[in-house]
Amino acid sequence: MSTSTETSTEASPATEAATDIATDTATGPAPSEFDRDTAVTLREPGVYDADLSAGWTIIHAVNGGYLLALLGRALGEHLPHPDPFTISAHYLTPSVPGPAVIRTETVRTGRTLSTGQASLFQYAEDGTEVERIRVLASYGDLDALADDVRTTATPPAMAPIENCFSAADNPAPRIPGSSAIADRLDLRLDPACVGWAVGAPSGKGEMRAWFGLADGREPDALTLLLTVDALPPTSFELGLKGWTPTVELTTHVRCRPAPGPLRVSITTRNLAGGFLEEDAEVWDSADRLVAQSRQLARAPRD
Numbered sequence: 001m002s003t004s005t006e007t008s009t010e011a012s013p014a015t016e017a018a019t020d021i022a023t024d025t026a027t028g029p030a031p032s033e034f035d036r037d038t039a040v041t042l043r044e045p046g047v048y049d050a051d052l053s054a055g056w057t058i059i060h061a062v063n064g065g066y067l068l069a070l071l072g073r074a075l076g077e078h079l080p081h082p083d084p085f086t087i088s089a090h091y092l093t094p095s096v097p098g099p100a101v102i103r104t105e106t107v108r109t110g111r112t113l114s115t116g117q118a119s120l121f122q123y124a125e126d127g128t129e130v131e132r133i134r135v136l137a138s139y140g141d142l143d144a145l146a147d148d149v150r151t152t153a154t155p156p157a158m159a160p161i162e163n164c165f166s167a168a169d170n171p172a173p174r175i176p177g178s179s180a181i182a183d184r185l186d187l188r189l190d191p192a193c194v195g196w197a198v199g200a201p202s203g204k205g206e207m208r209a210w211f212g213l214a215d216g217r218e219p220d221a222l223t224l225l226l227t228v229d230a231l232p233p234t235s236f237e238l239g240l241k242g243w244t245p246t247v248e249l250t251t252h253v254r255c256r257p258a259p260g261p262l263r264v265s266i267t268t269r270n271l272a273g274g275f276l277e278e279d280a281e282v283w284d285s286a287d288r289l290v291a292q293s294r295q296l297a298r299a300p301r302d
């Protein structure tokens with residue numbers, strides 16, 4: 001189903017921006033799909049055009065982490081500070097591949113933090129705008145953070161990356177329904193968390209994996225917004241199948257990640273009333289806790 005009321009052979013502004021990225025790097029390494037597919041084009045002050053790529057869909061809709069990164073990029077261009085520190089998103093209606101408009105607004109600007117909000121809209125068949133997602137975020141400069149760290153947090157206990165399961169393995173864990181996003185990720189699932197794939201879920205509500213992008217792009221603050229929502233849902237290990245749509249997702253970016261694969265651990269302690277929470281931690285190759293998140297999601301309906 002088309003997401004626009006007009007048919008045109010002309011490329012959208014966001015598509016042209018992605019083409020410009022490819023042209024600018026024609027003599028160097030190919031641009032990452034992530035950067036191409038999260039490109040935004042300034043239409044007027046505070047308003048950006050974007051194209052939601054079908055390559056980041058999961059089961060029925062565009063992945064929520066990809067959407068968060070897309071809005072995060074727009075806010076990073078709009079606000080005076082470069083990096084997301086905290087970003088809270090409410091997912092209002094399912095997004096679909098195709099054109100979108102992002103409207104941003106500065107709420108407050110300070111010396112070390114600036115706060116803004118953004119909404120992503122698409123068009124219904126009758127031409128009316130439909131708001132898909134709304135975020136409120138505070139941005140700063142990750143490179144300006146103090147080095148002092150006092151924590152009791154420890155990296156998740158996981159099997160070595162070479163002993164974990166990827167999409168290339170046979171048999172490979174398969175996500176029910178469409179999962180185009182899996183082709184863009186280098187995801188290695190911990191063997192302790194893939195019982196759902198062979199009909200024997202653990203019932204523990206845990207999901208752990210090594211994470212990277214399939215084209216080798218190194219992690220940064222924006223990709224962390226994707227990472228926290230890129231694993232199969234914990235509901236699979238609770239014995240449930242099907243779409244687990246996010247209602248609200250808050251992510252804290254704690255520091256700029258080091259190059260190399262990330263380790264992601266997600267846990268659910270309480271499924272009740274048809275909803276569940278997912279608490280995520282993301283650790284980098286230097287054993288630093290680089291991102292945390294909590295989301296409320298609707299449990300799959302059998």
